[in-house]
Amino acid sequence: MLYKPRDIVSGDFYWITEKANRIIYTAADSTGHGVPGAFMSIIGSLLLDITVEEITSMNAADILSNLKNRLVSTLNRDGDKVVQDGMDMALIVLDKSEEKLVIDYAGANNPLYIINKGELQEIKPTKMPVGFYNGDKNRTFINNRLNLQKSDLLYIFSDGYADQFGGPNGKKFKYKQLKNLLLEIHHLNLQEQKLILDQKFEDWKGEHEQVDDVIVMGIRV
Numbered sequence: 555m556l557y558k559p560r561d562i563v564s565g566d567f568y569w570i571t572e573k574a575n576r577i578i579y580t581a582a583d584s585t586g587h588g589v590p591g592a593f594m595s596i597i598g599s600l601l602l603d604i605t606v607e608e609i610t611s612m613n614a615a616d617i618l619s620n621l622k623n624r625l626v627s628t629l630n631r632d633g634d635k636v637v638q639d640g641m642d643m644a645l646i647v648l649d650k651s652e653e654k655l656v657i658d659y660a661g662a663n664n665p666l667y668i669i670n671k672g673e674l675q676e677i678k679p680t681k682m683p684v685g686f687y688n689g690d691k692n693r694t695f696i697n698n699r700l701n702l703q704k705s706d707l708l709y710i711f712s713d714g715y716a717d718q719f720g721g722p723n724g725k726k727f728k729y730k731q732l733k734n735l736l737l738e739i740h741h742l743n744l745q746e747q748k749l750i751l752d753q754k755f756e757d758w759k760g761e762h763e764q765v766d767d768v769i770v771m772g773i774r775v
Contacts, residue, residue: 556715556755564587565767566712567595568581569598571606576612582644598621614660614697617647622662646773648773664710674736706775709771712769714768
């Protein structure tokens with residue numbers, strides 16, 4: 555878990571729990587950073603607790619949809635105007651009861667990377683946040699059921715790492731470079747990967763200010 559708030563408190567958060575022989579992982583990027591972002595992270599974490607406790611379906615997309623409805627309702631209780639705050643999120647449900655390694659993944663703007671035998675596969679998210687969405691009202695989160703192999707690596711993250719300015723020309727790090735870095739280090743244990751990701755980020759940032767909160771979660775199954 556690489557967790558680097560831009561300020562003392564963070565709009566990015568991670569959340570892990572276990573229920574009914576399933577482990578649920580999420581990495582989320584709330585609207586804003588600093589204190590406003592941290593308040594949204596607290597609300598998101600609390601609503602995740604409630605959602606997973608009460609929901610009967612452990613489908614990843616159903617969890618996101620339920621969470622979205624609860625968040626919109628919570629933020630718009632007064633009804634004077636629509637609050638458009640929310641969060642981008644990647645959510646994984648690992649089913650420990652299956653004989654095979656099976657996960658459900660659903661994403662709200664944030665993808666999932668899987669590295670298997672030295673190859674990286676990107677599972678695309680639904681282009682919609684957890685929160686108010688001013689687009690297609692019929693759009694729903696897509697659930698991806700994926701079969702894995704032992705020692706596969708899963709990565710979920712916010713956009714803070716890829717969006718950091720730095721390097722020799724003051725440009726963004728970008729996702730292509732993040733993918734290449736993960737492929738370079740995926741054979742190492744997760745603690746070593748964290749240290750390399752952290753050092754690479756700091757080297758890239760150099761004298762530039764950190765522009766956003768950063769979270770990168772790695773899971774070896």
